[in-house]
Amino acid sequence: MTSAASIPGLSQAAAAGAPGGWQRLKRDRTAMVALGFLIFMVVACFLGPVLLADWRNKPSEAVFMSPGGKSVFGTDGNGRDLFFRVLSGGRVSLIVGLCAAVVSLMIGTLVGMVAGFFGGKVDAFIMRVVDVLYSMPRVLFALVLIAALDEPIRSLLGGWLTAADTAGNMTLKESLESILPYSRTLVLILCLGMLEWLTMARIVRGQVLVLKEQQFIAAARCLGQTRRRIMFRHLLPNLWTVILTYLTLTIPIVVLDESFLSFLGLGIEEPAASWGLLLGEGAGAINLIEPRWWLPVFPALAMTATLLTLNFLGDSLRDALDVH
Amino acid sequence: MARRLFIRFLSLLAVLFVALTLTFVVLRKSPGNPFIGERDLTTEQMAAREREYKLDGPVWYQVARWWGDAVQGDFRKSIKAKNFTVKEILAQSLPVSFTLGGIAFLLASVGGVMAGALSAARRNKLPDRLAMTGALLAISLPAFVTGPLLVLVFALLLGWFPVGGWGSWSQIVLPAICLAIPYGAYVARLMRNSMIEVLGMDFIRTARAKGLPEREVTGKHALKVAILPVVSYLGPLAANLLTGSVVVENVFAIPGAGQHFVNSIVNKDGFLLQGAVAVYCTLLVGLNFVVDILYGVLDRRIRIQ
Numbered sequence: 001m002t003s004a005a006s007i008p009g010l011s012q013a014a015a016a017g018a019p020g021g022w023q024r025l026k027r028d029r030t031a032m033v034a035l036g037f038l039i040f041m042v043v044a045c046f047l048g049p050v051l052l053a054d055w056r057n058k059p060s061e062a063v064f065m066s067p068g069g070k071s072v073f074g075t076d077g078n079g080r081d082l083f084f085r086v087l088s089g090g091r092v093s094l095i096v097g098l099c100a101a102v103v104s105l106m107i108g109t110l111v112g113m114v115a116g117f118f119g120g121k122v123d124a125f126i127m128r129v130v131d132v133l134y135s136m137p138r139v140l141f142a143l144v145l146i147a148a149l150d151e152p153i154r155s156l157l158g159g160w161l162t163a164a165d166t167a168g169n170m171t172l173k174e175s176l177e178s179i180l181p182y183s184r185t186l187v188l189i190l191c192l193g194m195l196e197w198l199t200m201a202r203i204v205r206g207q208v209l210v211l212k213e214q215q216f217i218a219a220a221r222c223l224g225q226t227r228r229r230i231m232f233r234h235l236l237p238n239l240w241t242v243i244l245t246y247l248t249l250t251i252p253i254v255v256l257d258e259s260f261l262s263f264l265g266l267g268i269e270e271p272a273a274s275w276g277l278l279l280g281e282g283a284g285a286i287n288l289i290e291p292r293w294w295l296p297v298f299p300a301l302a303m304t305a306t307l308l309t310l311n312f313l314g315d316s317l318r319d320a321l322d323v324h
Numbered sequence: 325m326a327r328r329l330f331i332r333f334l335s336l337l338a339v340l341f342v343a344l345t346l347t348f349v350v351l352r353k354s355p356g357n358p359f360i361g362e363r364d365l366t367t368e369q370m371a372a373r374e375r376e377y378k379l380d381g382p383v384w385y386q387v388a389r390w391w392g393d394a395v396q397g398d399f400r401k402s403i404k405a406k407n408f409t410v411k412e413i414l415a416q417s418l419p420v421s422f423t424l425g426g427i428a429f430l431l432a433s434v435g436g437v438m439a440g441a442l443s444a445a446r447r448n449k450l451p452d453r454l455a456m457t458g459a460l461l462a463i464s465l466p467a468f469v470t471g472p473l474l475v476l477v478f479a480l481l482l483g484w485f486p487v488g489g490w491g492s493w494s495q496i497v498l499p500a501i502c503l504a505i506p507y508g509a510y511v512a513r514l515m516r517n518s519m520i521e522v523l524g525m526d527f528i529r530t531a532r533a534k535g536l537p538e539r540e541v542t543g544k545h546a547l548k549v550a551i552l553p554v555v556s557y558l559g560p561l562a563a564n565l566l567t568g569s570v571v572v573e574n575v576f577a578i579p580g581a582g583q584h585f586v587n588s589i590v591n592k593d594g595f596l597l598q599g600a601v602a603v604y605c606t607l608l609v610g611l612n613f614v615v616d617i618l619y620g621v622l623d624r625r626i627r628i629q
Contacts, residue, residue: 132342134560135608137601139570140347143589144354151355256466263468263571264586276466283472283575293476300469307464315460 021241021321031316034309041306045090052084067294074294076281082294086302089273093303096188096258096274101250103193105243108200113231113239115201116208123205130198138195142257145191146266153190154183184269188261192254200246207242211235241321248314252307259303275303332616336609347601348387351594352379358403358592377403379594390598399602400595404588410599414581418603420490421568421580424500429565431504432511437554439508440515444550445542447520455512462509471502471575488577499576503569507561511554519550552622559615563608567600 025031067074073082115126157180164172211217212235220230259276261267263283268274282296359373374380377400378389393400399410439459443452462470478498479487485498522528523546531541568582581600588597 128339132339132346135339135605136343136347137567137585137604139585140350140589140597140601143586144350147356148354252464256464259466260468260571263466266590279466279469283468296469296472300465300473303466304461304464304469308461311460311464 025316025320028316028320031313031320034312034316037309038306038313041090041302041309042094045087045094048087049084049091052087066292073298074292076295082278082298085273085278086275086298089275089278089299090302090306092182092185092268092272092274093255093258093276094306096185096192096268097251097255099189100192100196100254100258101247103189104196104250104254105200105247107194108197109204109236109239109243111197112201112204112206113208113235116205117212117227117231117235119209126201127205130201134198138257141195142191142261143266145194146187146261149187149190150184153187154180157183157186182272184267185272188258188267192257195257196250196254200243200250203242203246204239207239208235211238241317245314245317245321248310248317252310252314255303255307275299279303329617333613336613340605340609343605344598344602345387345391348390348594348598349383351589351592351597352383352386354592356592358594377595390595394598394602399599402588402593402596404591404593404596410596413584413596414599414603417568417579417581417584420578421582422566424496424503424572424578424580425562425566425568427496427500428503428507429562431500432508432561432565433554433558435504436508436511437515437551440512440554441519441542441547441550443512443516444519444523445538452516456516459509459512462505463513465506467502467506467569467571468575470505471499471572474498474502475575488575490578495576499572499578502575503565503572507565511557511561514557515550515554518553519546522546522550525549548622552619555618555622556615559611560608562611563604566607567604 067082073086076082076085111126111130115123157176161173161176161180164176217230217234220234225233255275258267258274259279262274262276263280265280268277270277278299279296282292282299357370358377358379359370371380379386390400401409402413405413439455443455446452475487475498478484486492486495488499489495519542523542528541528546531545532538536545567585568580570582570586572578573580573582581603584596584600585604587593588600
């Protein structure tokens with residue numbers, strides 16, 4: 001993801017917590033292979049659907065064609081090319097994964113930082129809230145949040161559309177029109193982002209508890225810096241390694257959550273696709289008489305490989321940067 | 325000790341209370357309502373329905389009345405499945421989920437601990453690499469991929485087990501494995517990390533210096549300490565496994581309790597959801613309490629704090 005581009009900028013901040021962390025990571029061959037594969041996957045999922053011919057995404061007579069010929073991955077029940085569907089589904093899954101992970105990290109970091117830095121009653125209260133949220137089934141929140149967010153976001157986008165229409169801004173109108181069928185994606189990003197911040201909050205809090213006893217924070221206090229400045233200028237840079245590590249580890253969790261919701265028919269909706277939706281469709285296609293194995297197998301391979309490399313990379317980052 | 329346990333117990337009760345109240349309010353306040361599916365109701369009819377199910381008035385009043393009934397053991401009727409009480413529905417489905425989840429729990433905890441400990445003992449050797457790659461793969465696979473895959477290989481191609489259904493022991497094997505795989509992998513990773521840390525400690529060096537066989541050093545001395553993080557994960561693990569999984573129940577056609585979670589939320593069947601969440605939360609909170617005590621027994625340094 002974008003982490004590759006931001007590594008040089010982070011190296012100084014990382015140096016404070018883990019000397020030579022990035023050098024150690026660069027020597028880790030598994031991590032580098034994983035990073036390479038991820039970059040390849042992202043490029044394929046984002047450029048593939050743009051570059052491939054349009055006929056691949058159109059329904060056709062050729063339904064349930066086994067892999068071979070023009071369609072390397074075969075076709076689905078509507079005669080659409082599965083190769084195209086896997087790539088465009090990957091695009092949606094990766095966008096949801098990355099964006100929702102970023103949302104959850106922002107919430108989790110802020111909550112954890114406040115709890116750890118202020119300590120005392122604030123900390124106790126926040127951590128009890130986190131405990132309560134931990135003890136409630138997550139699927140409850142996911143479904144309720146989707147129901148609650150779906151309508152407002154649709155009408156918000158619709159409102160912008162009419163506004164752009166009356167203002168005569170054609171480019172904005174067109175781009176909004178193309179986004180509208182994907183409003184569910186936006187809902188999922190917000191919903192999953194609001195769900196997955198609990199672990200992050202706990203980890204950041206723990207880290208802040210250690211950091212705030214160190215001398216540079218005491219020095220900043222002596223210089224009379226405000227609490228907000230200490231939190232964002234002194235603590236936050238030292239949390240980057242933790243945040244980056246857990247970003248790579250949260251993305252797979254979010255992608256799995258999204259695929260679970262899509263499997264239940266509550267996530268991404270047709271004609272948009274995601275890996276979870278394709279897998280759900282494919283799992284229903286397994287039977288003895290006509291085993292259309294390619295329908296579940298290719299999306300499963302793409303998704304598993306991506307999540308596996310993300311987890312590999314996250315593990316390597318955690319080891320290299322010595323984050324716990 | 326007893327006093328501390330009592331305070332801990334009270335705080336867990338508070339968590340249970342807040343969680344259940346919050347569930348009620350969240351579902352009631354979310355868009356839609358449980359009576360929408362029943363033809364077109366007029367406003368008066370809707371109000372009558374709400375009165376019938378004690379869902380009229382402000383939300384806090386509704387919750388208070390629900391709690392009043394619940395503490396007396398009345399979990400009310402399901403709003404959608406009208407002829408059944410919540411208790412009856414859960415009494416039918418929970419034993420199924422408990423059986424399946426219990427077996428999956430044994431598989432995941434015992435299998436995970438063994439795999440993790442063996443991996444740590446052979447750190448960075450081939451068995452370790454293989455086991456850990458497998459574990460990573462297992463937590464990267466959703467249950468609706470492993471499930472159909474297991475069915476395809478062991479039921480359809482090899483014919484060792486039935487495809488699905490519930491009633492005989494052979495029907496439990498595949499869903500239990502499917503349920504246990506991701507959790508077992510998580511336990512194995514947890515166990516390996518903790519074991520590696522413990523194997524670097526002084527008392528292990530002492531044990532080796534005494535000339536104890538390696539098997540006894542890892543299997544007895546190190547294992548006792550290294551298992552602690554796993555023990556603290558057992559509470560949530562059991563609660564998650566015992567209350568059932570929608571996906572596994574769906575794939576293997578099992579009449580368990582997991583489906584009621586999702587269906588009751590989709591149908592806004594608040595009372596059924598309250599019942600299901602009550603079971604889940606009680607299990608989670610109760611098991612965490614047990615784990616706390618167990619922790620003190622296992623590790624004398626901690627006791628209950």
